[in-house]
Amino acid sequence: MDNSDYWSECVAIAAEECGATLTAEQIEHIAGSVEGAHENYGMAFYQPPASDRIGDIERDWRKKLDDLQREFDAYRNGSESAMRRALGERSSSNISIDSEGRVFRHDGRTEQLL
Known part of the structure; x- marks a missing residue:
């Protein structure tokens, strides 16, 4: 047929x-x-083909993920700046805070401050 x-x-x-x-x-x-x-x-x-809808969904979650990443980065940078000020460190000091709340300075070697 x-x-x-x-x-x-x-x-x-x-x-x-x-x-x-x-x-x-x-x-x-x-x-x-x-x-x-x-x-x-x-x-x-x-x-529209199904791939268009899938593309829309993917763009939406990527945007949400990017927004959350920017928010997290801003929070982390703000926390590190606050720790520099609280500890009397130079503003150029490389300070990081790990997931357990420990504070480190990275100036050629890594040193735990708190």
Whole structure:
């Protein structure tokens, strides 16, 4: 069965179901029109591919992740600056705070301050 046979069978069944009597030429002509309409359906009623939606979702979570990373970096930088001031360190001192709250200075060697 090829495409034209499929569409012809669809039209013949629809005609039979509604009580219409069509000649073979009429069925073939209507089937050709229906097949053409089917091929152009996407132009009349745009349906984006699933990959577009997946792309939107990915862009949304990437933006959220980037926003959270910027917020975290700002928090960490602010905390390190506050520790420099509290400990009387130079503003150029390389200070870091680990996940357990320990404070380190990195000036050629790493030294735990708190």
